[in-house]
Amino acid sequence: MAPQGSRAPLEFGGPLGAAALMLLLPATMFHLLLAARSGPARLLDLPPYLPRLEALWSPRALLLWFTWLGLQVAFYLLPARKMAEGQELKDKSRLRYPINGFQALVLTALLVGLGVLVGLPLGALTEMLLPLAFVATLTAFVFSLLLYLKALIAPASALAPGGNSGNPIYDFFLGRELNPRIGSFDFKYFCELRPGLIAWVLINLALLVQEAELRGSPSLAMWLVNGFQLLYVGDALWHEEAVLTTMDITHDGFGFMLAFGDLVWVPFTYSLQAQFLLYHPQPLELPMASALCLMNAVGFYIFRAANSQKNTFRKNPSDPRVADLETIPTATGRQLLVSGWWGMVRHPNYLGDLIMALAWSLPCGVSHLLPYFYLLYFTALLVHREARDEQQCLQKYGLAWHEYCRRVPYRIVPYVY
């Protein structure tokens, strides 16, 4: 049952928008997978061909996918170096989460390395991307249905503010329960980082290995894309605790949007640049490669410094690294930073992330739009996310938020937006 009197305004275009997204997102992903391996590799053309069911359905892919999920569950259940507490919930309690995502990345790397040493054909994974994406999509639908049903028996205090409109399509998409768990196993926290992000870099690596098999050695562009994205994923898992304060964990329910986004969209579309490079090798000279390394480093520096500054401040405002920063008090007792990174624009971390997104696409040259899909999608996602966050902050902080917006007028790009 939805909690009475607490209906949140509908997001994502309501039930119609949610239904459209549930069709459009998988369709877009399959289009990208097919276009990347087609000769013309055109983002805006109709799909080069429609795959037959035999090309999509493979029991081997199903087995591989469930083995992958099982492996990551096993790594999640291993003893963690630290247990972190999440944000305070409606009933004033706090959930505890294991911090062992980076350990899962290292263990996966060791296992895959061992596999390759004994003859595992890692490059062959690139031939299975289509059936893997298909079984992963089916899994995401079934999983979201189970989450929806589980939420029917959850107490009102466990429900998310957004996904309880009473419309089944909308609630299925957005997710009804905030932190669905069985015992201490937290489904949303588990899915947010590990299976999708680690699969992303593993797919990238398989594409690099396949390129080496086809052409004798991996191209410089492929090395760059692999290196940049591995840094991003390694950083996310190293700073795993920070995910506990993102809106995905604190605000959004766990439904199709995040289940599909985390488990399917991330590994199969975020690896698009490496997929494109395998089928469309691009020349890249050393001076250009150095410039792209610099661009990625600048983006990463802004992204990491801004995120760490906010996390340090939220954990302990008197920490010497942030104690001198100027702040605005709010009625909630919390403060808002108005100097340092958060005094430049209201989302400096998004700016850094966008600069990195550009550095990941440029190694693919400028002859095709396809490798720029991530940059285009990500810009739209962050602009929309920024607007959602703004709404939530306005509700939380009221006048203090208005004051912050007056003092820091630009959202993401100084003097532009």
Ligand SMILES: NC(=O)C1=CN([C@@H]2O[C@H](COP(=O)(O)OP(=O)(O)OC[C@H]3O[C@@H](n4cnc5c(N)ncnc54)[C@H](OP(=O)(O)O)[C@@H]3O)[C@@H](O)[C@H]2O)C=CC1
């Ligand atoms: N690669 C990808 O696909 C994606 C990456 N990201 C990345 O994830 C990271 C996290 O992003 P996201 O969860 O959207 O949001 P943020 O990390 O930007 O967090 C927003 C929250 O920060 C707090 N805040 C805002 N302004 C201030 C301030 N001036 N002083 C102190 N606290 C402030 C508010 O929460 P409160 O006050 O309650 O603490 C606000 O709700 C970003 O780096 C983003 O780029 C995000 C989405 C997708």
Ligand SMILES: CC(C)CCC[C@@H](C)[C@H]1CC=C2C3=C(CC[C@@]21C)[C@@]1(C)CC[C@H](O)C(C)(C)[C@@H]1CC3
């Ligand atoms: C396509 C759908 C409409 C929306 C799906 C969105 C999801 C793919 C993203 C929502 C927030 C995300 C975050 C990351 C990955 C993408 C999703 C799941 C993130 C884990 C990437 C790595 C970063 O360092 C991070 C800050 C940990 C990110 C957190 C948010």
